[in-house]
Amino acid sequence: MSATSHDNGNSRSLDRLLPLILLPVGLIALGPVVRLLLEGIGFGDGFTTDHLTTILTRDSTRTALMHSLLTAGGGTVLSMLIGAAFAFLVALTDMRGKGALVFCLMIPMMIPPQITALAWMQMTGPSSVLLKTLGIAPPLGSPQPLHSATGIIILLGIQHASLVFLTLRAGLRMIPADLVEAARMSGAGAFRVWAQTVLPLSMPSLIAGGAMAFVTALGNFGIPAMLGIPARYSTLPTLIYQRLVGMGPSVLPEVAVLALLIGTVAIVGVLLSRFMLLRRGFGLVGLSGTPLALSLGRARLPVEITLWAFIFAILALPLFALLATSVIPAYGVPLTFDSATLKAWVDVLFVQPVTRRAYGNSLFLATLAAVILMAISLPLAWLMERRANRLSRTIDALIDLPYALPGVVLSIACILTFLDLPFTDLTLYGTIWIILMAYLARFFVVMLRPIQASLAQLDPAMEEAAASVGAHLGRRLRDIVLPLAAPSAAAGAILVFLTAVNELTVSALLWSSGTETLGVVIYNLEDSGETVMASALAMSIVVLIIVLMGLVQAGAKRFPKGVIPWQS
Amino acid sequence: MAELTFSNLTKRFGGVPALDGINAAIGAGEFVALLGPSGCGKTTLLRLTAGFEQPDEGVIRIGGDTVAGAGRFVPPEVREIGIVFQSYALWPHKSVAGNVSYPLEVRRIPRAERVARVAEALDLTGLRDFADRMPSQLSGGQRQRVALARCLVFEPRAVLLDEPLANLDLALRASMQDVFSMFHRRTGATMLYVTHDQSEALALADRVAVMEEGRIRQFAAPEVLYREPADCFVAGFVGDGAVVPARLTGRSEPGRVLLSVLGQDIWCRSSTNAPSHVSIRPEAITLSDDAPLRARVSSCTYLGGRFRLVLDAEGEALVAFAPQRAAIGETVGVRIRDPWAFRDPAAQTLMADALTHA
Numbered sequence: 012m013s014a015t016s017h018d019n020g021n022s023r024s025l026d027r028l029l030p031l032i033l034l035p036v037g038l039i040a041l042g043p044v045v046r047l048l049l050e051g052i053g054f055g056d057g058f059t060t061d062h063l064t065t066i067l068t069r070d071s072t073r074t075a076l077m078h079s080l081l082t083a084g085g086g087t088v089l090s091m092l093i094g095a096a097f098a099f100l101v102a103l104t105d106m107r108g109k110g111a112l113v114f115c116l117m118i119p120m121m122i123p124p125q126i127t128a129l130a131w132m133q134m135t136g137p138s139s140v141l142l143k144t145l146g147i148a149p150p151l152g153s154p155q156p157l158h159s160a161t162g163i164i165i166l167l168g169i170q171h172a173s174l175v176f177l178t179l180r181a182g183l184r185m186i187p188a189d190l191v192e193a194a195r196m197s198g199a200g201a202f203r204v205w206a207q208t209v210l211p212l213s214m215p216s217l218i219a220g221g222a223m224a225f226v227t228a229l230g231n232f233g234i235p236a237m238l239g240i241p242a243r244y245s246t247l248p249t250l251i252y253q254r255l256v257g258m259g260p261s262v263l264p265e266v267a268v269l270a271l272l273i274g275t276v277a278i279v280g281v282l283l284s285r286f287m288l289l290r291r292g293f294g295l296v297g298l299s300g301t302p303l304a305l306s307l308g309r310a311r312l313p314v315e316i317t318l319w320a321f322i323f324a325i326l327a328l329p330l331f332a333l334l335a336t337s338v339i340p341a342y343g344v345p346l347t348f349d350s351a352t353l354k355a356w357v358d359v360l361f362v363q364p365v366t367r368r369a370y371g372n373s374l375f376l377a378t379l380a381a382v383i384l385m386a387i388s389l390p391l392a393w394l395m396e397r398r399a400n401r402l403s404r405t406i407d408a409l410i411d412l413p414y415a416l417p418g419v420v421l422s423i424a425c426i427l428t429f430l431d432l433p434f435t436d437l438t439l440y441g442t443i444w445i446i447l448m449a450y451l452a453r454f455f456v457v458m459l460r461p462i463q464a465s466l467a468q469l470d471p472a473m474e475e476a477a478a479s480v481g482a483h484l485g486r487r488l489r490d491i492v493l494p495l496a497a498p499s500a501a502a503g504a505i506l507v508f509l510t511a512v513n514e515l516t517v518s519a520l521l522w523s524s525g526t527e528t529l530g531v532v533i534y535n536l537e538d539s540g541e542t543v544m545a546s547a548l549a550m551s552i553v554v555l556i557i558v559l560m561g562l563v564q565a566g567a568k569r570f571p572k573g574v575i576p577w578q579s
Numbered sequence: 580m581a582e583l584t585f586s587n588l589t590k591r592f593g594g595v596p597a598l599d600g601i602n603a604a605i606g607a608g609e610f611v612a613l614l615g616p617s618g619c620g621k622t623t624l625l626r627l628t629a630g631f632e633q634p635d636e637g638v639i640r641i642g643g644d645t646v647a648g649a650g651r652f653v654p655p656e657v658r659e660i661g662i663v664f665q666s667y668a669l670w671p672h673k674s675v676a677g678n679v680s681y682p683l684e685v686r687r688i689p690r691a692e693r694v695a696r697v698a699e700a701l702d703l704t705g706l707r708d709f710a711d712r713m714p715s716q717l718s719g720g721q722r723q724r725v726a727l728a729r730c731l732v733f734e735p736r737a738v739l740l741d742e743p744l745a746n747l748d749l750a751l752r753a754s755m756q757d758v759f760s761m762f763h764r765r766t767g768a769t770m771l772y773v774t775h776d777q778s779e780a781l782a783l784a785d786r787v788a789v790m791e792e793g794r795i796r797q798f799a800a801p802e803v804l805y806r807e808p809a810d811c812f813v814a815g816f817v818g819d820g821a822v823v824p825a826r827l828t829g830r831s832e833p834g835r836v837l838l839s840v841l842g843q844d845i846w847c848r849s850s851t852n853a854p855s856h857v858s859i860r861p862e863a864i865t866l867s868d869d870a871p872l873r874a875r876v877s878s879c880t881y882l883g884g885r886f887r888l889v890l891d892a893e894g895e896a897l898v899a900f901a902p903q904r905a906a907i908g909e910t911v912g913v914r915i916r917d918p919w920a921f922r923d924p925a926a927q928t929l930m931a932d933a934l935t936h937a
Contacts, residue, residue, distance in 0.1 A: 470666055470668060472664045472666050472668035473668050473670060475629070475631055475655070475662070475664070475668065476662065476664060476668035476669075476670070476726075476729075477670075477681070478630070478631075478654070478655040478656045479629055479630075479655050479656075479658075479660060479661060479662040479730075479739075480656075480661065480681060480682035480685060480729065480730070480733060481656050481657070481659070481682055481685045481686060481733065482656055482681070482685045483654075483656045486685060490681070491670060494672045495670075495671070495672060
């Protein structure tokens with residue numbers, strides 16, 4: 012019996028120790044956000060709302076806020092148009108080649124916004140290599156048309172269309188097929204069914220998708236930075252960036268207020284959409300799951316051609332333009348078979364210390380973030396699924412926050428938190444570790460949700476069977492839970508890696524010399540006129556991303572439902 | 580092999596008792612079935628025994644060790660109890676041999692011995708040729724055998740089976756019943772078998788505990804349950820036949836009592852001299868034209884070789900077997916021989932109520 016009580020002690024102590032991981036998780040994920048809130052009410056120099064009112068009444072703040080609302084709003088409308096058109100056609104009709112189409116529509120979401128902006132700039136304007144090669148470039152001296160509010164709106168709209176698409180398609184799949192069949196039995200044609208049955212029923216998901224697109228567009232830094240800053244058109248994220256880069260940490264209290272302002276606008280947007288959803292909620296009763304396939308009839312081929320042409324225009328053309336710019340010897344030289352060279356690629360990948368360092372930093376940060384998050388998320392997800400208590404449920408509900416809030420908000424929050432580590436003289440600001448902390452907070456939910464999904468589908472009897480044959484908690488987690496959740500964990504890790512490698516918004520404010528990330532370097536290269544190198548670097552990242560997405564796609568059958576974001 | 584003892588065991592879910600004062604002792608090497616309708620608490624009792632749930636009151640002992648209750652709780656992994664789940668719960672990422680050898684790996688059994696014991700367990704369950712298959716490549720019956728092999732390989736103190744045949748088709752159930760019997764004979768393991776199917780329970784178990792609403796109504800050998808049910812629930816739930824209220828005539832002999840049943844005075848087997856009901860099995864009824872008790876045929880079903888008749892006699896539904904078909908609505912004579920009379924605990928309170936209101 013002594014062996015029994017000894018083992019007994021072992022497994023129980025792990026049972027008691029495991030909940031302790033909730034503490035660092037809560038601190039890393041939610042600590043910075045709380046710290047930012049405190050800063051807004053004057054934490055540190057006595058509680059005051061003075062600088063709150065000063066900054067909010069400044070002209071520059073008001074202009075940036077108006078620009079932010081205009082570009083994010085306009086981009087959202089465009090996203091909803093594109094996303095909804097694709098979602099309705101893909102989810103409801105008998106179109107062919109849906110899988111490939113969806114995959115291509117997802118690529119803009121996965122490509123970093125500053126690369127999107129760079130690519131589009133290579134497609135338009137007087138110095139476009141592609142246009143010059145084709146001989147249709149506008150005359151020199153004419154303005155780059157994308158350096159404007161319209162340009163920002165178009166690119167934001169394209170970048171976030173897939174968010175609307177995914178939400179709406181998931182909603183459309185919930186509509187019971189018999190509702191549509193009932194409408195058809197009542198004599199309604201395909202268009203009538205769509206307009207009078209499907210459209211009203213899918214309104215909630217369209218609104219939810221629009222809200223997501225709005226919040227994401229509001230926090231987007233890459234596109235307004237590349238297109239707006241040259242045109243002196245500032246939005247809130249670029250205003251924060253310019254202040255902080257120009258003046259240093261002394262303006263922290265000021266930019267904290269601006270960050271809170273974006274956060275507030277984002278939350279108001281979400282609440283507004285919730286309010287609209289409340290008034291439009293339908294209880295859907297019936298069998299869902301049967302995919303609808305309304306026949307397009309003779310319109311099928313033209314519709315397919317139109318959609319693919321659109322994909323070609325928003326995805327292939329800009330990437331071609333980017334590729335064209337990346338293989339010329341110097342900016343301004345036209346692209347011919349003789350002038351084409353891989354010099355910029357070689358420079359970027361092997362020669363230039365800055366780009367090599369950026370590759371190293373980004374890969375290091377992305378890998379480390381993925382590994383750490385995987386290691387924490389597995390036991391955490393298990394804890395939330397099998398041993399739920401009030402604390403774990405609270406963290407579960409709030410952990411979306413650092414991901415949902417605009418990236419600049421999180422960056423400012425992280426600077427405030429880690430500038431002076433509590434109880435020490437140490438600072439993480441200016442080191443690579445502050446970027447890592449921000450990544451951990453931001454991408455937690457990207458890692459956690461897939462693992463949660465797979466654990467929720469795991470029969471508890473699997474673990475009970477292991478317990479009954481003598482495996483204590485540690486062994487059960489290692490031998491049973493880990494291997495069965497591994498495919499989802501791998502998918503989650505790749506997603507974290509993808510998102511982190513892409514990332515600019517957070518690191519734009521947190522980098523310093525030596526800790527540049529890929530996103531930062533692309534922006535800096537373009538900013539200093541090294542467009543060819545920027546293009547080569549951007550193109551190499553696009554290739555990396557498409558390969559990684561392809562890897563996830565190839566393993567799609569092994570993941571439970573809901574793990575891969577572009578396959579709901 | 581160890582005996583299992585439950586003393587005053589109570590388990591509540593959200594204040595509602597799922598088990599209500601269970602007292603039972605299962606001998607070492609005994610095969611016991613827990614039989615009852617869904618929601619009667621039989622699976623809860625099994626999960627408490629395995630250690631997946633903690634009792635609110637009472638004590639569970641395995642081979643003399645207290646594993647739950649009296650301030651002690653031994654977690655499932657150190658109870659040395661095997662369990663076969665309804666869903667089999669085979670680990671999909673391990674092969675058949677991998678599933679079966681896992682309990683030995685956890686116990687750090689040396690490799691050579693492990694291989695030998697896994698082979699022995701696979702032989703015993705007829706899985707020798709399937710050792711390298713993955714669970715997804717097996718049929719339902721084969722998965723069940725793997726689950727059984729996985730639990731026999733570490734020689735547990737007791738084996739629990741949770742509706743193990745519920746997911747199998749009829750033909751497979753019969754053959755798996757043989758496997759369980761063989762398994763029990765060969766290993767002599769203490770086995771606790773949860774089922775809602777009385778034919779499984781009666782066919783397999785040494786003793787059956789009939790449960791209802793968190794209590795054990797009767798715990799006895801199958802033939803005793805059938806011939807001498809303790810109350811109306813057991814009489815109605817186990818076996819075919821009718822349960823009919825009876826009136827005392829005042830005459831009794833040791834082991835027998837004369838009762839007025841359906842207007843007839845009938846000598847009944849009984850262990851009490853004040854029974855309230857009789858259980859009339861189909862075998863206790865003979866149809867004869869000159870019998871004084873008349874009954875109307877209300878249904879007639881062919882069972883293969885004989886017919887099952889439902890008869891309406893004095894407003895009670897009796898069940899009888901007949902060698903030939905009877906027309907519905909036809910009147911037949913019924914003779915009842917040697918039924919079992921018992922005192923239903925609920926009837927007692929009903930009578931008491933009637934007396935106070937009178």
